[in-house]
Amino acid sequence: MEQVKLLGNYTSPFNRRVIWALKLKGVPFEYIEEDLSNKSEFLLKSNPIHKKIPVLIHNGKPIAESNIILEYIEETWPENPLLPKDPYNRAIARFWIKFMEDKMPIIYAFYLSGEGEEREKAIKDCLELLRIIEEQGLSRDEKFFGGNNIGLTDLGFGFMAYQWELIEEIVGVKLMEAHSFPRLCAWAENFKTVSVISENLPDRDRLKAHMKWRRETLVGSSHHH
Numbered sequence: 001m002e003q004v005k006l007l008g009n010y011t012s013p014f015n016r017r018v019i020w021a022l023k024l025k026g027v028p029f030e031y032i033e034e035d036l037s038n039k040s041e042f043l044l045k046s047n048p049i050h051k052k053i054p055v056l057i058h059n060g061k062p063i064a065e066s067n068i069i070l071e072y073i074e075e076t077w078p079e080n081p082l083l084p085k086d087p088y089n090r091a092i093a094r095f096w097i098k099f100m101e102d103k104m105p106i107i108y109a110f111y112l113s114g115e116g117e118e119r120e121k122a123i124k125d126c127l128e129l130l131r132i133i134e135e136q137g138l139s140r141d142e143k144f145f146g147g148n149n150i151g152l153t154d155l156g157f158g159f160m161a162y163q164w165e166l167i168e169e170i171v172g173v174k175l176m177e178a179h180s181f182p183r184l185c186a187w188a189e190n191f192k193t194v195s196v197i198s199e200n201l202p203d204r205d206r207l208k209a210h211m212k213w214r215r216e217t218l219v220g221s222s223h224h225h
Contacts, residue, residue, distance in 0.1 A: 004029035005057040007043050009036055010202060011210045013159035014066040015054040020155050021070050023196045025077045067097055070152050082152045093146050096137055097156040103129055111167045111211075112219055123173060130181055133157075138183040143190045150194050154187075161188035162201055166208045170215060 006022070006029050008015030022029050034043050034053050046055045046062035055062050056069045063072050074082050083090050106125045113122035137145060145153035160176075168174050178185040192198055 003057075003059050005032060006030070007032050007034050007040075007046060007055040007057070008053045009034050011207055012053060013163055016200070016202065017066055017155040017158055018054045018056060018069050018073070019200055020158065020197060021073045021082060021152070023200055024082060024150065025073060025080050027073070027077055067101060067156065070097075070155060074152065082150070082155070084146060084151070089146060093151060093153045096145055096153045099137075100156050107164075107167070110171060110173075112215060113171065114219065119171075119173075123175065126175055130176060130184060133160075134181045134184050138187055140183065144187065150191070150197075154191055157187075158191060158197070160184070161191040161197075162204075163207065163211075164188075166204070166211055169208070170212055 004022070004027055006015070006018060008018065008031060010033060019031070032042070034040060036053070039051060043053065043055065044051055046057060047053075047064040050064055052064070054066055054069060055064050056072065057063075058072075058076065063069050070082070083093055106122075106129050110122040110126045113119040142148055144150050145157065164176060168176065176184060176188075192201070
């Protein structure tokens with residue numbers, strides 16, 4: 001019998017996408033919650049380079065970094081494919097996964113933005129990012145990134161469907177309006193109506209409380225130096 005373990009953390013969007021992929025594939029796994037302020041020996045041994053979650057452990061062999069884990073899951077359990085068959089479409093899917101990974105600092109900057117010019121710049125950068133996703137990433141007649149079936153690209157963007165609005169609430173600025181970004185908002189709804197996704201979303205209040213606490217910690221420390 002195959003042994004699959006996932007070391008993760010409840011509030012991490014990177015961990016969440018791995019949970020979704022395993023569930024979409026129907027792969028049974030043991031989930032181990034990590035306390036990131038007190039990392040286990042098992043985690044440090046499994047991911048000695050980055051010492052971060054998520055880590056997938058398949059038959060005793062650890063794999064780190066969420067997008068690499070997703071590719072591994074796709075190759076190891078090819079049934080219920082999450083990447084297109086066609087090489088060109090696969091390349092496009094990977095382009096957008098990489099795009100989102102590279103743009104995470106823009107979202108963090110908005111999440112941690114203070115007042116005045118800093119916030120204005122963060123808002124401008126985020127609106128530009130949303131516009132690119134809206135106009136280039138999503139097409140009019142498809143429910144998901146690259147088609148009518150959920151795939152790895154959607155999982156990479158998945159936090160935008162549930163965590164983005166919490167960031168907006170905490171910062172006190174609404175950017176992803178349906179009239180400005182109709183495709184992105186429709187995609188978010190489509191994404192959350194997939195039963196595997198909706199059954200495996202973090203509790204909103206618990207996540208929001210964590211995000212508020214984390215923001216206060218991070219913003220507080222940076223403003224004191």
